[in-house]
Amino acid sequence: DAKTTQPPSMDCAEGRAANLPCNHSTISGNEYVYWYRQIHSQGPQYIIHGLKNNETNEMASLIITEDRKSSTLILPHATLRDTAVYYCIVRAYGQNFVFGPGTRLSVLP
Amino acid sequence: GAVVSQHPSRVICKSGTSVKIECRSLDFQATTMFWYRQFPKKSLMLMATSNEGSKATYEQGVEKDKFLINHASLTLSTLTVTSAHPEDSSFYICSARDQRQPQAETQYFGPGTRLLVL
Numbered sequence: 001d002a003k004t005t006q007p008p009s010m011d012c013a014e015g016r017a018a019n020l021p022c023n024h025s026t027i028s029g030n031e032y033v034y035w036y037r038q039i040h041s042q043g044p045q046y047i048i049h050g051l052k053n054n055e056t057n058e059m060a061s062l063i064i065t066e067d068r069k070s071s072t073l074i075l076p077h078a079t080l081r082d083t084a085v086y087y088c089i090v091r092a093y094g095q096n097f098v099f100g101p102g103t104r105l106s107v108l109p
Numbered sequence: 110g111a112v113v114s115q116h117p118s119r120v121i122c123k124s125g126t127s128v129k130i131e132c133r134s135l136d137f138q139a140t141t142m143f144w145y146r147q148f149p150k151k152s153l154m155l156m157a158t159s160n161e162g163s164k165a166t167y168e169q170g171v172e173k174d175k176f177l178i179n180h181a182s183l184t185l186s187t188l189t190v191t192s193a194h195p196e197d198s199s200f201y202i203c204s205a206r207d208q209r210q211p212q213a214e215t216q217y218f219g220p221g222t223r224l225l226v227l
Contacts, residue, residue, distance in 0.1 A: 098155075
């Protein structure tokens with residue numbers, strides 16, 4: 001079973017920041033938080049991952065709360081091409097990736 | 110870096126035939142690859158873990174004689190759907206674990222193969 005809880009869907013206006021929340025209240029100390037997204041009829045695309053510090057790359061920022069029980073993926077300037085299902089996954093070294101239902105993000109013009 | 114390809118991207122076959130799907134890691138070596146299946150409007154479900162040079166590990170409920178997995182090299186894993194039936198129609202996705210980051214082991218996914226069995 002997935003160890004994360006995400007809202008089933010969200011809307012975001014084009015050009016605005018998209019903030020996608022994820023709850024992982026049972027996360028263990030050695031588990032990383034990963035974010036992937038899946039655009040329709042494609043394989044999942046890696047976005048970002050982190051352990052406890054906030055992370056930023058060219059795609060997004062990952063904000064992890066101090067107690068690590070939740071995190072937020074931030075797409076700073078959403079475009080129509082960011083419309084996808086976003087998956088938040090927690091896993092430790094050697095564990096399989098378990099995909100939940102994710103959040104369906106719709107970026108609106 | 111970290112590109113995974115799949116071939117074919119789409120295949121239509123008759124019931125009873127076998128279909129082979131290839132998964133390749135293009136710019137890194139992967140001792141471990143994974144095969145997933147995704148039905149419409151559903152999430153990805155892990156079918157099996159493919160280990161280079163050894164037998165695959167199948168998830169509960171996945172028939173190993175029906176879904177043959179071969180991982181003959183560090184960059185190639187194949188999934189063969191034997192005696193395919195219409196209920197095997199699905200989106201099959203592979204992934205490869207990038208072990209250049211041993212503690213995080215990010216997985217990179219292929220673009221998927223859509224199988225339609227008539």
